[in-house]
Amino acid sequence: MNNRFVIIVAGGKGLRMGSELPKQFIPIQGKPLLMHTLEKFHHWDSSTKIILVLPQEHQDYWRMLCKEIGCNTPHFIVDGGETRFHSVKNGLAYIENEMVRCQLKKENTIIAVHDGVRPFVSEKTISACFYEAEKNKTAVPVIPIIDSLREKVSENESHPVDRSRFYAVQTPQVFTAPLLLEAYQQPFDQRFTDDASVVEAEGATIHLVEGNRENIKITTPFDLIIAKALLPE
Numbered sequence: 001m002n003n004r005f006v007i008i009v010a011g012g013k014g015l016r017m018g019s020e021l022p023k024q025f026i027p028i029q030g031k032p033l034l035m036h037t038l039e040k041f042h043h044w045d046s047s048t049k050i051i052l053v054l055p056q057e058h059q060d061y062w063r064m065l066c067k068e069i070g071c072n073t074p075h076f077i078v079d080g081g082e083t084r085f086h087s088v089k090n091g092l093a094y095i096e097n098e099m100v101r102c103q104l105k106k107e108n109t110i111i112a113v114h115d116g117v118r119p120f121v122s123e124k125t126i127s128a129c130f131y132e133a134e135k136n137k138t139a140v141p142v143i144p145i146i147d148s149l150r151e152k153v154s155e156n157e158s159h160p161v162d163r164s165r166f167y168a169v170q171t172p173q174v175f176t177a178p179l180l181l182e183a184y185q186q187p188f189d190q191r192f193t194d195d196a197s198v199v200e201a202e203g204a205t206i207h208l209v210e211g212n213r214e215n216i217k218i219t220t221p222f223d224l225i226i227a228k229a230l231l232p233e
Contacts (some may be wrong), residue, residue, distance in 0.1 A: 002134060003109040004048040006041050006172065007091035010034050010116030011055055011080045022058060023218060025065065026115045033218060034062075035071055036119035036231070042073040042145045051094055052116075053087045061108075085192050088113055089184050096181065109177035113195045118171055120214040120230055126172060128209045133174035134151045138182040138204055140174075140196045141211030142167035146161060169194060170211040179204055 013188065024034040034052075041050055054062055059077055076096045081087040092111070099109060110133050125141050132139035145163045145188045152158045173195040175183075177199040183199040192198045197205045218227050 003094050003147050004045065004112070004130065005051060005098075005109065005177075006048055006112045006114060007051045007053060007088060007095070008037060008041075008075075008114050008116050009033075009053045009080075009084060010058075010085050011053065011084065011087055024063065025058075026218075026224065028227055031064055031069055033227065034116045035062070035065070035069065037114070037121075038071070038073040038075055040119060040121060040123070041114070041126065044126050049098070049188075051091045052076065053078045053080050053091045055080040071117055080193055083188065084194075085184075085188050090095040092181055092184050095177070100178070106181065107179045108148045108176060109131070110182050112171040112172035113175050113180075115217050117218040118215055119218075119227070120212075121170070121172065121217065122212040122214060125210070125212045125215060129172050129174040132209045133176060134209050136205075136207045137176045137179050138174070138196070138199060138207050139209050140206055141170040141172070142208050142220075143170065143211045143213055143215075148193060164201065166227070167208065170194070170215045170217075171195075175199055 019175060025032045038050060038052065041048060050073065054077055055081050072199065077093065078090050080092050095111060095221065111132055112129065129141055130137040145166045145168060149161045149163045149166065150158045150163050175195070179199060183202045186201060199207055214230060215224060216223055218224060
């Protein structure tokens with residue numbers, strides 16, 4: 001069995017949520033969203049090592065929440081970076097040190113990167129992503145676009161596009177350790193919108209797997225309404 005790591009990135013400041021409280025700390029069912037996310041991966045496979053990447057200014061608050069509420073999911077905290085790219089890079093640096101300390105081989109290690117505010121990823125999706133990455137080195141969960149799409153080509157002109165050619169991208173995005181570690185040696189580029197785009201810039205092929213529609217990224221008040229419906233009090 002391969003060694004498994006999950007980097008959970010939680011650097012949101014709650015701006016789109018219209019709240020002073022960072023979105024990952026918003027409580028549902030008495031627990032912050034972030035805690036639900038950690039628990040999902042721990043329940044899926046308790047041997048998977050979880051690395052939580054948090055801004056330094058949020059870490060004391062998170063530790064207080066874990067102490068008061070009771071967080072039973074083992075995890076390691078790493079400082080967040082200037083961008084998501086730099087936060088993932090910090091998480092990877094921690095994993096590299098762990099692999100050296102524990103004498104783990106890179107070629108036998110699989111690393112996932114997941115958004116901290118996606119607590120509704122299914123265990124089926126997680127398993128599918130790890131399975132695909134173990135076979136083909138990369139795995140990205142996607143779901144089909146169900147709305148009609150139009151492309152804006154000028155201020156007053158647009159045209160329809162074939163939605164069957166497009167997918168909405170989710171996380172966890174999963175990769176073999178040598179591939180992901182090498183990809184993150186590249187300098188930061190504004191075009192890097194997720195881990196797949198970083199890996200793809202190194203010339204790798206991205207393999208798609210079926211995600212689950214509930215696996216939304218909670219970033220707006222409307223998303224929070226959906227989250228509360230999925231996790232009723």
